[in-house]
Amino acid sequence: MSIEIREGRPGEASLVAHLFFKLFEKNHDFLPTVEGYILNSIAEYYDDYEDNGLWVIDDNGEVKGANSAVKKGENLAQLRLFCIHESLQSKGYGNRLLEIAMDFCRKMNYNHVILWTVDICSEARHLYSKFGFELTETKENTEWADYKMTEEKWEVELE
Numbered sequence: 001m002s003i004e005i006r007e008g009r010p011g012e013a014s015l016v017a018h019l020f021f022k023l024f025e026k027n028h029d030f031l032p033t034v035e036g037y038i039l040n041s042i043a044e045y046y047d048d049y050e051d052n053g054l055w056v057i058d059d060n061g062e063v064k065g066a067n068s069a070v071k072k073g074e075n076l077a078q079l080r081l082f083c084i085h086e087s088l089q090s091k092g093y094g095n096r097l098l099e100i101a102m103d104f105c106r107k108m109n110y111n112h113v114i115l116w117t118v119d120i121c122s123e124a125r126h127l128y129s130k131f132g133f134e135l136t137e138t139k140e141n142t143e144w145a146d147y148k149m150t151e152e153k154w155e156v157e158l159e
Contacts, residue, residue, distance in 0.1 A: 003088070005096055008054035008066070013042045016056065016066040020083045024144075027086075028120055034144045041080045044070055053104040057084065057093050064088050067097040069104050069113075077110035082117075082124060094127050102131060102158070111158045119150040132156045 008016065017038045024030040045052050048071050057065030065084035069077045079101055084094050105113050115133065117124055118141065137153035 003057065003059045003064075003093075005055055005057050005065075005093065005100065008056045008068075012056055012063055013045060013054060015063040016054070016068075016081055016083070017042045019063055019066065019085065020081050023083050023085065028118075028145060028149075029147075030144050031146070037144075038081070041068075041070075045080070051108060053101065053108075054081075055097055055100050057088060057097070059085075059088065065093055065097065067101050069101045069108075069110070071108070071110070072114070075109060075111045077105045077108065077113050079113060079115040082115070089123070094124070095130075098127060098131050106158055112155065113158060114153060114155045117152050117154065118144075119152060125152070125154075128154050 017035075020038050021030070021035050024034065045054060045068055051071040052069060054068045055066065056063045065088055067082045068080045070080055072078045082094070082097065084097070102113070113133075115128065117128070119125075133154040133156045135152055136155045139151050141149050141151045
């Protein structure tokens, strides 16, 4: 069994979108409407391809996780599409994906990094705080599922 984290290749962004949607549909009962949000995130990645990064967990040729960094301003990046298949969770892959993304942000001189998540993603939230992110904003979301959840904006300043 060979598992590696590497840069995403052409054509894999759509696989990431599919994985992200399927994980959230299965684990959190997300509605099909969230797929549009995910696809917009993928499209944004390609808007400024040279200044953005995408990394995948490759499990014997199958994309089983991902993270991306998207330029949002002169010194600002947003982490997006952070997801890991259940079979690989709690094995250090999330930590490594975040390390790679944060190293990329430093290399690109993005000294301010943001991300949006939802309150039901407790494991990811713990990881974000470990990397210095702080919760700075919340808003209610009733569009992605048949229940209320809270969207959360997390931010960190890089040195």
